[in-house]
Structures are given as structure tokens and as C-alpha cells.
Amino acid sequence: MAGRTGAQRPNGATQGKICQFKLVLLGESAVGKSSLVLRFVKGQFHEYQESTIGAAFLTQTVCLDDTTVKFEIWDTAGQERYHSLAPMYYRGAQAAIVVYDITNQDTFGRAKNWVKELQRQASPNIVIALAGNKSDLAQKRMVEYEEAQAYAEENSLLFMETSAKTAMNVNDIFLAIAKKLPKNEGGGPAPSRPGGVNLNSQQTQQSEGGCCK
């Protein structure tokens, strides 16, 4: 909607720095996580998107003023039994989008649980965005905008209602995350597996990763 598709500019074409961030999508099954990613990465929408098993990995680059931000996106599976795998994916992520379906109250409840888990288990500085997807189905709305907005403010989350179908707010939410991410010092590469994320160690790792140069 904002008319700004993820710019595809080759590495190094811009004068600014390049940052690389790991972003994870979480949320109940069929809320539209994969659809959001597909819209963001390829600008497409499929009526029937293959359900995600395990997780899917995609990348997309956006340009922000003088910075190029590379997103390393992990789109996870929504079914509950896959939740035991989730830590593998959100470990070391600098950003997360927790998605719910505005036509389904249950998915909002599940989203809240994810927010809690992320705040507790993921990197301390993780940027979390809440996306109320399928906003094109406003006539079937079950989760009020205000309710979600209030919850997001309370937990200092980014919040937008999106629609992968109409592309509304899809790029915007990714851009908003990109803006909020610390670009001068943070945004290093996914700082490897062992243990949780230690912010202090990030600065020393800067050189080996391909982040802001």
C-alpha cells in the first residue's frame, strides 16, 4: 500500500552500510505467516499457500535512507506440536513478527503467549511486532483493533493490522521493524548457536559477520 516494495538493490550499490538481521515469524497455523512473507519477498499472494512444515527460510533486502537492511526470515510452522522446535528458530533473532488472524480470537490469545515466551526466552533486545493479519476480512472481525493496540502499547510492541491479500501494511511492518532495529551497533549476524544471546559479545563479533560496515 505504501508503494514501497522491498527494493532490490545489489550489495554495495548504495553508499551506506549494510545490516543483516534475523527475523522470525510466529503464530497459530493458517493466520497467514507464510502469506505475509511471500508478499514481502516476492510480492505474490496465493489463495492456497502450502502449509509450513518445520520452518522456511527466505531473504529480503530493504533500503532505509542510507542503510541497506538484509532480512534473514524464518517462517515457522503454526501447529502446536511444532512449538517445541520454535526455540531453534527464534534463538538469536533480532526481530520477530507475531501474527494473529483478526477473524479468530483464539489466534490472538496464542499470539500473546508467543510474545511472553519471546520476552522471556529470546534475545533481550529483540524487536517484536504484532501483526493482525487478514484485515481485508473486516466484516468477520473478532479481534478489535483497539484491544490489540492497547495490548501492544502495554508490551511496547510494534503493531499493525496487515493483509497479505491486499498487501496492506505488509512492507510497512517490515520497514518499521528495520527502522527500530539498532543499526549502528546491533544487527550483527545471528550470533551463533551456543547459549542464548549475549548482547555484550555482539560488539566483538561485528567484524566476522557481514553487518554494518
Next chain:
Amino acid sequence: MDEEEGGDKMKVGVQGTSADIGDNNINTDCDDPMSTGDISVQMEHVETLNSKIDDNQQTDGSGVTKKTSAALPDSKDSKLCGWLHITTNKGPLKINRLRWFAYSDTNSRLYFYRNPHDFLPLGEIDISHATFYFDPSKTDKPGGFEIRSENKDYYLEAPDRAVMMFWLQELQKRRRSHATQRNSDFLPYKSQRPSSIGGLSQAKSRAGAPDQCETKKDNSEIPEIPTSENMGVRRASLDEWRSSSGKPSLLTQSSLKSDIQDVMSNIKKQSNQGRRSVISSSPSPSAEDWTLLDQPSRQRTSGDLSPPIRSGKIVTAFNKLKVGVRRSKQIDEPVCQPGVCFKCKQLQNEVCVLQEEQSSTEDELLAHREIIRLHQKEVDYLRRELQTRFAETEQSEDGLHQMLKERDKHIVELEYCLTSANEEKAHALQKQRMLEEEVKSLKDQVTMLQHMLQAKDEVIVKLTNDMYELEKNNNDPHSSPKPSSPTIRKSVVFDTDTRELEKLRDMCSAYELQHKFLTKEILELNELRQRDNEQHKHLSMENAKLEAKYLQTKSKYLYLLQEMKQPVRDGESSSQTIISQLLTDAIQSDDDLDEQEHFLTSSGQEYDIYGFVKKYDFESGEFDPVTLEAQKLERKSTEMSDKAKRQDEELSHQVKWENYMMAQAGKPLVRSQELKAMVRSGVPHEYKEVVWKECSNFHIGADRDKLGPHYYKQLVSKSNSSSHDPSSKQIELDLLRTLPNNRHYATVDSPGICKLRNVLLAYSWHNPSIGYCQGMNRIAAIILLFLSEEEAFWCLVAIIDYIMPADYYSKTMLAAQADQRVLKDLIQEKLPRVASHLEQYSVDLSLFTFNWFLTVFVDNIPIETFLRIWDAFLFEGSKVLFRFAVAFFKYVEEDIMRKKNTLELNHFMRIMGEKITDVQRVAQIAFHTVNPFPMRGIASKRQFYLLQVKGELAELDKIRKDLYSKHSLTKTHEDFSDDDLLD
């Protein structure tokens, strides 16, 4: 289509129409002492023959040849096989052996084996370019025939002529249908979208099934040779096909036709002698005589024709006649006492008849000669035409070289065939001359006989007088038999003559059959030639087009090079625009090529045989349209060349399976090493259903019987009645998200969706502790492509409950996670380079391989590749998953080593599955390169990591419980823990 041989419909027809000629002929086939080899197999053969003959008789009965289409071997289930003798020339030695022959429809080859259960054929004969011939003069080998193929002669021998004719006709038919198929494979705009597959629609797809109308047309042009000798009908059918085949090459056909008609009507007159109506209208006095003679015996003959007449299909009208004559003699002997004069008269009559016979035979011979002369003309014409064709062909271009060679070979074969036919004709002529002489000598004999008869008559008159006087003197009854003795002697002499005549007639009819066969052979060959010509023309057109395109591209290319060579001075923009113009052109012309390919190989269709949308533009991280296009082209070309390369290999593999399944004949598969090797090299499409079914039965074993035959139906009805199944919500969400780009699962009303729902719901009721796990949907959907709904359910049960370790799809997915760690260890062991490279860039391969294991590789992997894995997986078990996972990494090892950063590596891992296109290569790696691959090691590793993962999960679960209970603000808390709790 009504092309099933010996179908129910046909049997009814036989009962109705052919009671008189009936099955007797066939019975004699079995009893024939000539028949060789295994009796039971022989019987099988005769059965096919039986239905074949029935088929023909039905045709005869209606007098129209429309039924011939029934014999098209389009129905693949009619397998042509049987025992035959084959004579091979080993130097001066001729070795005659009994072999099992089986015709393979796939490549139109006749394979022969030592026995029917053998896997490897002893040899093969290419039927697609073969010509057939048999020589009726070889009476010692009535079933002998020749197949000439690829410049080699094969002498085969069937137990008798009937079987031989059956073989020949079947082979002709199959050669024709093969040619049709070959033709239709290439004919333009023939979209060959196969109807469907396996469980989704019962109709088996057969790529390249010939167009229906076309087939019909073909058949009307070349009819079967009626094997039973009902002359009238044969003439009718002959007329029909004569008039229906409007071939320009048959210039002489109308005159030929009338000639044949003449001959036929001659014959017909005789064969119909039993019918008064015909005779009364016939001007021939001899016919009148015949009726007189035949009157008493007629009722008899028609009454008990049932005893076996004579073997073979040549149940000629002559034969009937012969029986009649023989019978009349038998009857006459005891009855002869009342009037000796009558006897004489009768004899005289017989002689007259004989004379008549002779003259008619003479006529016949003349007609034959005429026919042969005409044939020669025709053959000459054909040869001329062939020669001109040949000259034409020579002018063709370079690019057609390959094809030309083939065509040349074919033409030479044709020529050879024609000359041999010619020789045959000369031979026949000679025979006829001989026959003529024989007839002449016979005539002499008859005059001699007449003289003798006269003399005897006188004697008889004298004797009668004597007898009369004697009788008058004393009433002694014993004196009467006396004069009968010379009569008997005479009849003996007469008998040998008739036998001679019969033999000659037999010969005649045999030659007639041969003549007809050769005529048909010529027609067939002609047609084949025409087809090839068409194909040739089409291909040259195609070639010209492609060449034009190529030249165009080349010119553009040169133009570009030229442009680039010139030092750019006067502004870069001009060459820049030219290049961009050329690039867009390249992409454009590529689209054209797509269309071209569409009707060139008809593989440009929307869906593959499994119903998947064909796609070539894989995700590759390339956004430049030109590079994308180039990649797409490269992929296409490798696919095409791979296909061409593997064709032979695949064919022999196919034949191997065909034989195995034929030998198996519905028995449960035995898990032998041999079968294992065959499964590892892939189960052909048409046998997947059987093999997969057998494999799942093997894994489930007796448990299935314990659950009863209605278990599945009960589960389905249970799941339909109660909608509150916790799994059903997720299943509904996933049905259309399972294989969205397969047409069987594309929309709500696609046939697969309903089956998929039933199978998944049934499973969730069958095993509530697992219920439904995302990933199972893909497994079930793939099974349903090949198996029926119920069998698919059992196969799913076999995979999840038996083949996969416990806890793979359960609420915690413990075993699935543990297996990823096992795999990591194995990669470390087998491919240390890759492992350390991934380690270096901190890429966790298990994030990508998890899906492979959970979905049995139905995850962005080419379908041919994962189907091969499935074959082995279902046969051998879950170890195969590790084999292939390791093989995948080995396959792309170099690609991985080239990637030098985390992002690139992660991205490559994501699309890695798509790269595994060479099934043969990856299977080779999985089953050989990675060896040794002991199951024990895997089992112990599984054990170890299972415990490890269990511990970690318990910890995570504790944290989560804490987390949610502390801030129990949300209402949805319950159902979350409910699903995720560890027991």
C-alpha cells in the same frame, strides 16, 4: 472403446452365431500330436487363440469386418506370449529349440526366454521394423514362419498353422499399433494429457494413446484375414476392404478385384452345392449332378458335422465336400445290392463331377496366375515408387542424417520384402504349372477309368443276366455279393484319385491363404512406409523451422559480437540499447520455443503425469530476468538430454519389471535380495500401486486382519458423524494447502481433497495419541496418487505406526528431532568437509533436513527423486531416509563448499532439494557411495539422542508452564498446554 479381447460381450455373440463351426477346431488344436511343450502353458495359449477365432467367426457371421478393431492390442492387458520353436543358425548347424516368447508393447520387441519365469531374455526381435513371411509348401512344418528384422531372419515354428496365423496376425497388429503410437507421439497438436493416475481415477494413464478416430480408420483399411474359410463371407469382406482402401498406389486394384471375384465365385458355387436354391438358378449341369449325388448324404453331413473335422483353421468348404463324399461312399456300399446299373450310373456321375472339378481347378489356376501377374505389376509399381522415394530421401539435409539412415534401412527392408514376395510369386507360378500337369495326368486317368468302367459295365450286364438266371434256377441269396467285389476295387482306385484331388485343393487353399497374407503384408508395409514418410516430412519441416531460428539467433549473436568488438567511441548508449534489445529478444524467442516444444515433444503440457504443474523457474535467488531465463533453459536442456540418455536403460529396467510382475501373477511379493535391488532402481509407474500396497501389507502384517475388513469404513463413518475431533480443525485448514499445485488437490471439489480428508480423519481416529500432524497431509496425498482410498489409509498406517520410529509425529515430535541429531553425526562421519564448513558459518542443517524426514522428502524436491526414495523407503524402512539425506549433501557438496557466508549457505540449503534432479546419480550415492551404512549404528545413535532431546524438551516445557501460569491472563492457556504438555 470396446477393445477388450474375449470380453463378456463377445462370448455372448459367439453363442448366438457360430454354433455350427463352433469350438471343435480349437479342441483339435489341443489334441493335435504336433503341439509341443508344456501342456498347461499350451492350453493358456489356445485359450487366447480361442477367443481370437471366436472373434473372427463373429465377424464372418455378420458379414462385415467392423469387429476387427476389437483385436487392437490397445488394451495392454492382453499380453502376447507363448511357446514357439526357434531355429538358429550356428555355422552350418541348425539348432531348433523351444522358447518362451513374450511380446513387449513398450518397445515393440519380441523377447524370448528359456522359461516364462526368467528375468533376462535370451534374445529379442524388433517387431516395429519386421516383416513376416511363411511358406505353405513346407508341409512338414505347417506352423513355420519367418520374421525378418534388422537384416536378420528368425525361423520360428508354432505347433500348427492356426497358431502360426494367430501369431502373425497379432504381431502385425502390434506392429501397426506401435507405429500408430509412435506416430501419434509426434503428431502435432495432440495434447496427451493422461487421464489420471492410480487411486484418483481408476483409468490408468497411457501416454500417447492413439486418437480414437484415427485408430478406427486404420483398421478399416487393413482388415484381418478371416481364418475360417467361409468363402462367401471372405469375398464380401475382401470387396469391402478393396473398395474402402482408396490408396493411389493400388492402380490395378479394380481389375484385381474382379479377378479375385471370379475365382471366388467359382469356389463359392462348389461350396454352396448343398443348397437347392443356389443350384436351381445355376446354369451349370455339374452342379445339378452334385446335388443328385449329394442328396442322400446331405442330411447326414449337416446332422453330424460335430466330430472333429481336421485341425487348423482351414476348415474349407472343400473339407465339407470331402466329408460328404466320404460319407456317401460309406452309405452306398451296404446299400448297393438292389441295382447294379444304378451303381454304374453313379460312378459315371462321379467321374463327370471329377471332370467338372478338374476344369474348375483349371479355371482357378488360371485365375491365380492372373492374380499373380497383377501382383507382379503392383509390386513393380511399388518398387518404382520406392526407388523414387529413395532418390528423394537422398537429397535431404545434414540435420536429418540420423533419421535418413533409419528411413534408408526401412526402404531397403521394404525392397527386400518386395523381392521376396516376387520370388514367392514365381514359386507359386511354378507350383501352379506343376498342378496343371498333374491335372492333365488326372484327366488321362479318368478317361482310362471310363474305359474300364465301360468294360466292367459289360461284364456286369453279363453277370446280372447270369445272376438272374441263377436266381431263377435256385433261390440262393449268397450269390449276390459276388459282383460287388469289383465295385469295391474300383472305388479304391477312385478313392486314391479323390485323395489326390483333395490334396491339390488343400494346396490351392493354402496358397490362397498365403496369397492373401502376402497381399495384406504389402498393404501393411505400404502403410508403414506412408506413415514414416509423413513423419519425415513433418520432421524436416520442424527442422527447417528450428534451423531458421538458430540462424537468426546466430546472426544476432554475431551482430552483437561485432558491435562489442568495435571500439565504443560514439557514445556507449547505442551498443547498450542493442544489447538490451537482444536480451529482450532472447527471452521473447524463448517463449516461442516453449510453444515449439509443446508440439514437438508434447511435453510442454501444463501438468506432469502425477498431476503437478510443470515448472522450470525454481527459486534460485536470482532476480535478473535474463539470468533466470538462462537458468531455466539450462535446466530444460539437462532434463531433455538426461531423458534421452537414460531411455535405453529405462526400457530394459521396465522389461525386467514387466517380466517379474508377469511371473508373479498376483501372488504376494517375496522380499528377496533381487526384488530389493529392483526396487532400489525404482518401481515403474504402473507397478507402484501393487508394490506399495504389498510393502505396507508386509509392514502391518497380521495386525490388519485383526482389525477386521471393515475397519477403515467404520473409522470414516465415525469421523463423519462426530465433528468434534480436535484434529479435524487442523485437517480442514490444511487440505487445500497440501499440494496446491497438483491438479488433484487444487480446488475444493478436486477429487483428491475428499479422499485426503477421509484418510487423515480416519487416521486421527485410528491413532488418537498422534491424531493429525502437519506433514502427514503431504504423505497421504502422495500415497493417494497411486493407491485407492482404503489402501492409502493402510499405507499411511504402515508409514507412521510401523516404518517410522515411535514419537515421530506425536505431540512432542521427539524422535523426529532426535533423528536430526543422528543425521548431523552421520554427515560428520561421511562428509567431514561439509560438516565443518557448515559449522564454520554456524549453519544448522537440521533446520532444513527436519522437513525431509517428516514428509519423507515431499518438500521442494523433484517428484521423480522423492518417488524413488519412497520406493526404497516403503520396502526397506526408515534407514533409507538417512541414506538419501547424506546422499543429498554429497550430491551438492561442491556447491556447498563454494558458498562463503551464512546467508548464502542458508539460502542454498533452502533450495538444495530442488537441485537433486539426477535420480540415478543420487540413488547411486545413497546405495553405494555412502556405504558402509550399518543400521546398528543408527539405532544406537537414535537411542542416545532420544534421551537427550527428551531432557531438553522437559526443561522447555517446565519453562513454558511457569511462564503461562505466572501471567495467566489469557484464556487460551488451557488448549495450549493441553497440546504441548509432556506426559
